[in-house]
Amino acid sequence: MSFGKKLANYRSRAGLTQEALARRANIHTHHVSDMERGKRKPLAETLARIRDALNLSLEETVDLLEETKQPAEVGR
Numbered sequence: 001m002s003f004g005k006k007l008a009n010y011r012s013r014a015g016l017t018q019e020a021l022a023r024r025a026n027i028h029t030h031h032v033s034d035m036e037r038g039k040r041k042p043l044a045e046t047l048a049r050i051r052d053a054l055n056l057s058l059e060e061t062v063d064l065l066e067e068t069k070q071p072a073e074v075g076r
Contacts (some may be wrong), residue, residue, distance in 0.1 A: 001068045004038040007050070010064065011036075014054050024053035 001009075011021050011032075018036070022029040027046055034040045042050060051061050 002038055003041060003064065003067065004036040006064050007032075008036045010054050010056065010060065016054075021050070021053055025049040 011018070014021075016024070018032040019029050022032045025032075025046070026049060031040070031042075031046070035042060047061070047065075050056075051064075054060075056064065
């Protein structure tokens, strides 16, 4: 699963809209949208803000950064 899809899942699990996450992380809403659509990756400082805004553990933060292949993609 991509970074963007994982970010959207963590955000949704936290019950936040893109706008609410952007406010909490002190970033622009279009940055959240771009990240979730796979158009950009966060800088380290932005990732730290997102981590704090979503109250992610270290394990969840590492998971967010790891790209995982879907079963249909394995072996391609």
